[in-house]
Amino acid sequence: MKLGTVLAGGDKRVACIFGDAGTAVLAPRELGDVVSIIQAGDVAVTALRALENASNAERVSLADAKVLAPIQRFTRDVLCTGWNYWDHFYESEGKREGQDVPKPDAPTFFTKAPGVVIGPCDDIAFDAAVSAKWDYEAEIVLIIGKGGRSIPRDKALSHVFGYCLANDVSQRDLQRRHGGQWLKGKSIDGTMPLGPWIVLRDDLDLQKTTIEFELNGTLMQQASASQMAFPVDELVSELSFGMTLNAGDILLTGTPSGIGNARTPPVFLKEGDELIARATGLGELRNRMRKTDLAGYQPL
Structure with missing residues (x-):
């Protein structure tokens, strides 16, 4: 189902x-x-x-x-994982928009404002006045089904309700402008497709799931979920350590290599681009970059 x-x-x-x-x-x-x-x-x-x-x-x-988007009501920010495929961590060395960190020994977490969420076929709100470096990141999303705090790793999967997809569209220059952190550069309104459907946990073999991303018909990302640096049970256990997770929370699990910012030359999104994120058993997100006035004013 x-x-x-x-x-x-x-x-x-x-x-x-x-x-x-x-x-x-x-x-x-x-x-x-x-x-x-x-x-x-x-x-x-x-x-x-x-x-x-x-x-x-x-x-x-x-x-x-x-x-x-399957989730229409959020009680907190969208939870996210960074650098959860080692090939993505290494491809981004020297291109982290203000960050220079060693290889992490534990998952890296951050959040996005819930106003980013759009439907699986909706247009992505593109405003060149907001950013000149729009990037894509296809990701598998887990949905928390049972809340808890300090969840043991051997019980973590029982707290997962199911999975879907997201495209964590990011603005790399905003990350640098605001100190190299990720909240602002990943929280522009109307920019993160989510869906299309939640597949229940026991109905998906995540270890056999392949995630891909195409830009205008060209394959840019492809990886197996089995390549995650920190698997789902570890993500849930680490994130919940001392911090309550609630039923209905979503957690993006990271993107594989192939992002535009890490390419030579870089590949950034533009008006009219077609973005397709897909994964085995999870369907696909199919979106276009649509010119939108998000700025309202020009910051000094």
Whole structure:
């Protein structure tokens, strides 16, 4: 089963895909949004699974609906992992926009403002006045299903609800302008596609999952999730150490090598570019860079 959010008949509805990818089953409204379902746990998931063969289930053709970002409500910033593929860490040496750090012994975490999130096929808000160095980063996302603090590594996977995709579009010059840290250079409104559907944890073999990114039809990134420097169970355990994770939180798990900023010459995104991020079993994000006035004013 895949879980997500669609716009159908003018309403945002939770939807499930079972076997037929062209048809979605709409969840009963009383179950709430996707975050409410995640928080409800196994009881809600069991109720959704029962809809697959229910004769009275409300169904919609995806041709008549718009697939939105599966998570529509955030109770905290988007959680992220940096440098979680060693080839990406090494390709970025000398190009880290103000940062010069040794190879980390533990995962590197940062956050993005939730206003970045857009749907899996939405246009990315591109404003050349905001940044001249727009970059792409295809990533696998994990969704926390059961909250906790200081979660032992051997129990960490039981706290994962499922997985989806994100494109962590970044503004490299903003990273340098603001001290080399990542919050500002990764928090521009309307720039991070998320989705298209959440695949439940036990329905995906992450070790056999390949993630790819294409820019205007050219393959720029490709890696196996098994190449992560710090695997999912370690990420969850380390991030939760002394810090409470909540059901419905999302964590980007890092991007592989091939980013534009690390290439010679660099490859930066421009208006009209087509971006496709995909992964085995997780579907794809397909977006275009669309000219948008985000600046409003020019900082001194």
